[in-house]
Amino acid sequence: MKSGVMSQLNSGSTTNKYQYNGKELQDDFGLYWYDYGARYYDPMIGRWHTVDPKAESYYSFSPFHFSGNNPMKFLDLNGMNYDWVEKALVEGSWYGMIKLQVQMMRIFKKEINIWGKMFLLALITEMQI
Template sequence: MIRVHYISQVLEEDHYYLFGLTLAQTSAGGTAQPYKYNGKELEQSFGLETYEYGARQYDPQIARWKGVDPSADKYYGLSPMAYVANNPIKFIDPDGKEI
């Protein structure tokens, strides 16, 4: 077995708060990677930061979805706009369709 280690420059490094708001970002220049928090594409139109999850858009500044949860009837005790039941440590929502 041969191990080869290459030293390379970090092109971009992103850090986030729990609900996805950008905490810190370092870039070596050039085009920024469009896929950020949870591997979702960051949309920065009109000065707003939203992530495209497929079924809905997510706004990390308010930790809420931009649309109603399609499975809201399953979670009647939660807001249909709440991102991962307000618990991003315990739950995931990979496509914006349900917790």
């Protein structure tokens, strides 16, 4: 059984509509599709029912592809754009480090050395936080 697929035996009313990948289950008309925002995913067949809105940008892929046909390498949160998993992890860790430095500056009210300030300023400017 594929993940995200509801068993036909237990297909009564669902209390939590945000199940598979945290996406909302659309059980209207008995379809059981997941709403990714840009398009709908059907876990019964493991396919999208709508064309990728950015399909013209990816001529080498099917217009129904997901995450560049490589879900281990790419992340696609809304069914429209995909990005490198590594990039998302790195940017998330940089953001967390910046947030921590800002919190430390607020709590201790002490100056961080000049290299820390330059590093922080460069990252904030780059990410435009």
